[in-house]
Amino acid sequence: MTSIEMNRSNWLRRNRVIPGSTNLFGKRRELHCVDWPSNFTATRGIYIKSNRKWYMDMTMCGVGCSILGYNHKEIVQELKRQLERGSHCTLNSDIEIACAEELLALNTWGSKAKFFRSGGEACAAAVRIARASSGRTKVLVHGYHGWHDWYLSAALSDEAALDKFLLPNIPVDGVPKELKGTIEAIQDLTADNISIAINNSDQDIAALVLEIGRNDMPNEAELKKIRDMCTQRKILLIFDEITSGFRTNHGGMHQSTDIVPDAALYGKTISSGIPFSALIGTDEYFSGIRRTFMSSVYWTESLGPAACIATLRALKRIQPYEYMREIGSYFRERISELCQEYLVSSEFSRIPSILSFSIGGEDSSLVQTYITEKMLSERILLASRFYPTMQHKRGHVDRLVRAIEPCLKDVAAWQRGGNPLNLIGGKIRSTTYNTLWES
Ligand SMILES: Cc1ncc(COP(=O)(O)O)c(C=O)c1O
Numbered sequence: 001m002t003s004i005e006m007n008r009s010n011w012l013r014r015n016r017v018i019p020g021s022t023n024l025f026g027k028r029r030e031l032h033c034v035d036w037p038s039n040f041t042a043t044r045g046i047y048i049k050s051n052r053k054w055y056m057d058m059t060m061c062g063v064g065c066s067i068l069g070y071n072h073k074e075i076v077q078e079l080k081r082q083l084e085r086g087s088h089c090t091l092n093s094d095i096e097i098a099c100a101e102e103l104l105a106l107n108t109w110g111s112k113a114k115f116f117r118s119g120g121e122a123c124a125a126a127v128r129i130a131r132a133s134s135g136r137t138k139v140l141v142h143g144y145h146g147w148h149d150w151y152l153s154a155a156l157s158d159e160a161a162l163d164k165f166l167l168p169n170i171p172v173d174g175v176p177k178e179l180k181g182t183i184e185a186i187q188d189l190t191a192d193n194i195s196i197a198i199n200n201s202d203q204d205i206a207a208l209v210l211e212i213g214r215n216d217m218p219n220e221a222e223l224k225k226i227r228d229m230c231t232q233r234k235i236l237l238i239f240d241e242i243t244s245g246f247r248t249n250h251g252g253m254h255q256s257t258d259i260v261p262d263a264a265l266y267g268k269t270i271s272s273g274i275p276f277s278a279l280i281g282t283d284e285y286f287s288g289i290r291r292t293f294m295s296s297v298y299w300t301e302s303l304g305p306a307a308c309i310a311t312l313r314a315l316k317r318i319q320p321y322e323y324m325r326e327i328g329s330y331f332r333e334r335i336s337e338l339c340q341e342y343l344v345s346s347e348f349s350r351i352p353s354i355l356s357f358s359i360g361g362e363d364s365s366l367v368q369t370y371i372t373e374k375m376l377s378e379r380i381l382l383a384s385r386f387y388p389t390m391q392h393k394r395g396h397v398d399r400l401v402r403a404i405e406p407c408l409k410d411v412a413a414w415q416r417g418g419n420p421l422n423l424i425g426g427k428i429r430s431t432t433y434n435t436l437w438e439s
Pocket residue numbers: 118119120121123143144145146147211240241242243244267
């Protein structure tokens with residue numbers, strides 16, 4: 001069996017026993033190309049081993065969890081130490097206290113930290129607590145906040161409500177219809193839009209849950225107006241920093257402004273790929289927690305906080321933020337120059353350390369499927385986002401640029417007339433939830 005045949009057969013094997021072939025939508029091959037590698041067997045730095053071959057990772061790198069690079073020595077050593085001490089037992093882990101203190105030292109506006117093991121459950125808990133503390137139900141959101149009922153219910157009143165943050169036409173069967181009207185998604189984050197939503201609401205708002213920056217840095221003046229409005233109306237302001245935290249500065253992105261929330265959520269970047277997420281809040285925010293049951297065995301295991309402490313300490317010492325900005329900017333500059341040279345259109349988001357991009361204009365799905373497929377033969381993983389790590393060097397970007405150049409020549413030729421479909425096995429990547437390739 002060739003490695004491509006082995007790869008396809010692994011996907012099919014997955015699909016037979018795991019619904020949708022993976023437990024994370026973002027790891028489906030349908031989002032990339034038909035030969036996208038199915039499984040990894042090892043990782044190191046920015047490299048991933050799959051089907052006995054090492055690939056250079058130029059994507060979000062572990063879905064945005066790996067700022068230090070895969071298998072960072074310090075984190076691995078700390079985890080081994082903690083595993084030997086014990087990952088879980090009858091009592092609470094001592095390192096939870098140190099972890100809470102560390103996170104609170106970074107978020108001096110907060111007074112308590114509560115831990116979870118994934119981003120989505122932390123968001124669900126944050127909203128439950130906000131509802132319990134405020135005695136109100138309705139919540140406004142801007143951004144992606146996971147898969148739970150509370151959030152997906154935004155699509156019950158308006159099918160397209162979450163298109164911008166999640167997927168077009170997100171299916172929501174199984175989400176109780178009774179939740180309709182409990183969540184409203186704000187499409188563009190402006191104080192005016194929020195004011196309109198508050199004033200038009202038939203009930204008081206419990207909380208506003210925001211991703212303050214993903215495609216762009218936060219607009220501090222708007223954020224200040226939003227903060228003032230929330231204070232006046234007694235609306236709890238929650239910043240979801242699960243993707244934005246520790247990408248542009250040491251802490252939440254909001255810490256590059258003067259605006260403080262009532263609660264903030266961290267995940268992904270704080271624990272280098274070990275399941276862990278945290279909710280930081282003020283005493284007032286947490287005031288309702290005794291009135292709502294919330295408890296889980298694995299919220300108390302010790303590897304998550306150990307990974308978090310080790311990651312925060314390494315990040316504090318290394319301060320990788322300027323470096324990630326520089327590598328992301330270099331990536332954007334080199335790829336966009338190359339696209340210009342071949343008259344292929346390209347678009348990039350603004351924050352270099354959480355870049356998303358599109359190549360090929362109206363044909364971007366086809367063009368990017370082709371490029372991704374070709375990059376695999378160069379042992380490079382490339383999708384439509386690049387989140388630089390500390391281990392990416394300019395030389396890696398140069399290698400990518402050299403590999404992409406012949407593809408852009410092909411793309412420029414097709415755009416003058418031609419049919420590239422046969423080159424990608426007739427399958428174009430799709431962001432539709434229901435698309436699953438059966439071969
Ligand atoms: C901003 C934000 N919130 C919440 C989540 C959900 O986190 P998880 O996938 O760990 O449940 C994500 C994940 O991508 C995210 O980026």
